[in-house]
Amino acid sequence: MTRIDKNPGIGTRGAVTVRGLVKHYGETKALDGVDLDVHEGTVLGVLGPNGAGKTTLVRILSTLITPDSGQATVAGYDVLRQPRQLRRVIGLTGQYASVDEKLPGWENLYMIGRLLDLSRKDARRRADELLERFSLTEAAKRPASTYSGGMRRRLDLAASMIGSPAVLFLDEPTTGLDPRTRNEVWQEVKRMVADGVTVLLTTQYMEEAEQLASELTVVDRGKVIANGRIDELKARVGGRTLRIRPADPLELRPTALALDEFGLTGPGSATVDIETGTVLVPILSDEQLTAVVGALTARGITLAGIATELPSLDEVFLSLTGHKASAPQDADAQSPESPEFAEVAV
Missing domain, CATH: 3.30.70 (Alpha-Beta Plaits)
Known part of the structure; x- marks a missing residue:
């Protein structure tokens, strides 16, 4: 299996570093001086109510949009100055399916592999490997339009892994999935992290954050209002x-x-x-x-x-933001901070 080289400059505590990110959409300030760090080989959960700025943060870090001010590095690369190099060491799964529904699952993965400059042989091998890993081998030759919601989400995750990324961005990856499929996605994310992948996960599912995240950052109205390990945040909220x-x-x-x-x-x-x-x-x-x-x-x-x-994570969320945690809703897609994702271009 061919892996894309990871930047040797990645430190054990600096897979993602963000300082002072600001982003406006007209008069709306989606990000207002955000700072955060994601340690290599861990999962950082980013929590926040609808419109908090989570998706804008992911779009900046994955080079889909540029910030108005601030600095960010991912896998040792500067987001603004080295976007092409950075795109080769990251993966992205957004809130919406980004695969070509007219193409079979295998062809989707093969095409992305070729776009990432894998040889024909390696692109075929990676497509086969990932279809098997995500239990999609039997559906490999079927158009993605015939897949169930859970199958499309797994194909999306597989697509984000084609280039063996050092850092993976997951923006509410289990929105709309049934509990069984959600658990399957969680298990796959855990396997990725065990393989050394660093994950930045945005979610509004408290159970998802508990299952996957090593640390949490809580964002509200474009600002970081709390961060730390889950037990630390619970202890901070109350006895x-x-x-x-x-x-x-x-x-x-x-x-x-x-x-x-x-x-x-x-x-x-x-x-x-x-x-x-x-x-x-x-x-x-x-x-x-x-x-x-x-x-x-x-x-x-x-x-x-x-x-x-200790207090539940729902109670922590309510205490910090003043909002009850709620499952992601389609209405959030209409906010200026969360337009539909496209696959990261090379």
């Missing part, structure tokens, strides 16, 4: 929740009352979850956890289980 399971289900309400009476976490803060047979109480420190267990033991309540939980 932990203690889930307590009494050995006797009849002790649920007495457990909640005991916690309120002891005043360890504030009056009325303990709540009963009848369905799971547990009591939930917020805690801010390990000392409070120890005090809760001690208080219940002193009251003679036997515990069957105790666990701590």
Whole structure:
């Protein structure tokens, strides 16, 4: 298999570096001084509500549009000064299918391979390899127009991998897919990362971010409002929740009352979850956890289980942006920051 050479200048912490990116669409400021870093061989999840600037960011980094100001390097290449070199070491899967629907799946992949200057032999080999990898071999000779939505998305991903990219941009790659196909895409992305590919992923699916991302950057109104590992962002938003399971289900309400009476976490803060047979109480420190267990033991309540939980990623998103997380919608495609993708030209 022929691989396109990766720039030897890539550092272990600098597959993508962005500083001060600004982009206007008329009076709309899609990006307002964005900074971010993607470490080599990791997945950075970029979260944000519709119109936050996520797609504009991807379009700039993949050389489809130019910023009004700021700097960015991808795989060691300057986005503005070295676009042709950069295009040879990146892959892109946008929100919409970018393959030629009149061509069979195999011919789509072969054509892209040739555009990337692979020899005929290597382009054929890569097309065969990727069709097998994405479970599309049986449909290889059928026009892409006959593919299901999930098959087209897998063909899109395969097309983005033809040149064995060092950096892969995925802009809401599982929009509109059923849960089974979405899981298949997730598994393929994980395999790519295991092979050393660096991924910048935009998504509004919190579960997708949890499954794939090593770190998160949250964007709202064109600005980065938070970044870090998922557990760091959860800890930043709020304390932990203690889930307590009494050995006797009849002790649920007495457990909640005991916690309120002891005043360890504030009056009325303990709540009963009848369905799971547990009591939930917020805690801010390990000392409070120890005090809760001690208080219940002193009251003679036997515990069957105790666990701590961080806020959900949905709660983090709501706290940071003021918006609830929502699944991507077609309406977002009409915003000025997210016009339909075309395949990156060579």
